[in-house]
Amino acid sequence: MTTSIGFIFFIGAIGLGAIGIAGIVLANHLFRLVLALAIAEAGANLLLILAGYRWDAVAPIVSDPAVVQTMVDPVPQAMVLTAIVIGVGVQALALTLVIRIRQRYGTLDMQEARQRMQDDLDAAAGITPSRSRERPAGGRPLPAPAAAVEAGVQHD
Amino acid sequence: MRSLATLLFLGGLIFLLTVLTGNLPFGNPPMLVGDAIQKGAADEVGAANFVTAVVLAYRGLDTLGELSILFAAATAGGLVLGAAHGGSHQRPAGFILRAGADLLFPLLLVVGLYIVMHGHLTPGGGFQGGVVLAAAFFLPLLARPGETLSHPWLSLVEGLAGTAFIVVGLIALFQGHGFLAPMFDKGTLGELVSSGSLPVLYLAVGLKVGSELASLLSRLASDDEVAS
Numbered sequence: 379m380t381t382s383i384g385f386i387f388f389i390g391a392i393g394l395g396a397i398g399i400a401g402i403v404l405a406n407h408l409f410r411l412v413l414a415l416a417i418a419e420a421g422a423n424l425l426l427i428l429a430g431y432r433w434d435a436v437a438p439i440v441s442d443p444a445v446v447q448t449m450v451d452p453v454p455q456a457m458v459l460t461a462i463v464i465g466v467g468v469q470a471l472a473l474t475l476v477i478r479i480r481q482r483y484g485t486l487d488m489q490e491a492r493q494r495m496q497d498d499l500d501a502a503a504g505i506t507p508s509r510s511r512e513r514p515a516g517g518r519p520l521p522a523p524a525a526a527v528e529a530g531v532q533h534d
Numbered sequence: 535m536r537s538l539a540t541l542l543f544l545g546g547l548i549f550l551l552t553v554l555t556g557n558l559p560f561g562n563p564p565m566l567v568g569d570a571i572q573k574g575a576a577d578e579v580g581a582a583n584f585v586t587a588v589v590l591a592y593r594g595l596d597t598l599g600e601l602s603i604l605f606a607a608a609t610a611g612g613l614v615l616g617a618a619h620g621g622s623h624q625r626p627a628g629f630i631l632r633a634g635a636d637l638l639f640p641l642l643l644v645v646g647l648y649i650v651m652h653g654h655l656t657p658g659g660g661f662q663g664g665v666v667l668a669a670a671f672f673l674p675l676l677a678r679p680g681e682t683l684s685h686p687w688l689s690l691v692e693g694l695a696g697t698a699f700i701v702v703g704l705i706a707l708f709q710g711h712g713f714l715a716p717m718f719d720k721g722t723l724g725e726l727v728s729s730g731s732l733p734v735l736y737l738a739v740g741l742k743v744g745s746e747l748a749s750l751l752s753r754l755a756s757d758d759e760v761a762s
Contacts, residue, residue: 384560392551396544403540425555430568433561437657438584440576443723449584451568452575456588460600463661463743467607470750474611477754 387428395421408479408486412472419465423458430454580720580729581654589659590732594703594714601696601742608746615753627677635677642670650740654729660739667744672751683752688745695742702731702738 398418405411430451438452480486483494500506565572571584571592579587589597626632646666653659675681703714711717718730727733 384558385556388555388558388560389552392548392555395551396548399547400540400544403544404537425551428555428560429558430563430565431561432563432565438572439655439657440582440584440723443576449572451563451565452571452584452588453568455585456593459585459589459659459661460596463600464603466747467604470747470754471607471611471614473754474614478614 384428384431388425391421391424391428393421394418394424397421406488408476408488408491411488412469412476415472416465416469419461423461423465426454426458426461576723579716579732580723581732582723582729583654583656583659585657586654586659586732586736587729590714590735591716594735597739598699598703598714601699601739604743604746605692605696608750611750612753626679632677635673638673639670642666642673646670646740646744650737651733652726653736653740654732655726660736661743663736664740664743665747667740668747668751671744671748672755675752675755679755682756683748685749685752688749692742692745692749695738695745698738699735699742702735706731 395418398414398416398421401414401417402411405414430453432448432450435448435450438449438455476486479491483491485491485494571588575581575584575587575591579591581587581591646663646669648663649656649658649666650660650663653663671683675683702717706715706717707713709717714735716730716732720728720730722728
């Protein structure tokens, strides 16, 4: 009985991490990407805390020096404290980059932002736009470029 | 194709972690280091909160690394966003929000300092209290969008706090102990003035985290106003 309850807790933590990683890879919106990162971190932290849990134990703080109590493992808790702080730093840095991208390209959609960034790079380097799925190389019987771009976008 | 590969990887990861944790004895973990710390920390460090003993005494160097990561993140954020832009076209907040911010500012300051100073006795400490301090200084900015925080002062506090952390570690080193080893009189377990240098270290951590987060938040807020 006790094992199955622990297994449920672990499944919850693993599920949080899996949702976060799936969000990081599948999300197409930059802010959702940052949120998915936060969820994945929460899952990893929960997993660490669960690994140090003890039945019928108190938090690792001495309230009365005369009484000896069972306590949970303080080492994973200290690790999670570190992980949370580093997570905050990573999220803040990610958010600054997201704000910058929105200021520069006016969008938070990853593919649009990437396309505009590529256009910028091409214009700065003075070369013809590189090939992409939205803009295949010429020479084939394709409709006008503008229509091709639109068709490509709608296809995706 | 790319998402298919990712889902395969994700399934494998879930399977691996499930099997690993399924074999873990939940509720009675094998505590080798944890038991040793619980037996010895009260005498060796003198902190009633063993998590604080681990964070500042047994793994003090890791905490210094953690602080430098936070510092690097805050510096990179400032670099990406540039200097804070003064002057806002947003109209000021209403009376209730402004009065509430004025009322909450001293309370948040007291609560933040309390959490920082009791880090070796209760759940809490420099990181948690530092975030509350940052919230205290960021709250008036939300109520009055036009104002900005004084970044030179925040940088000064941040630099002095970081220096204090390293200096405490170096004093321990020159006294013949390890870097950041606990020093001074340990006092009685559970008293406010106890466990030697740990409260000093946590005060430095709290000030550093608070000033870093406050400057980062104010930069984010002022830049977001420009963007929108």
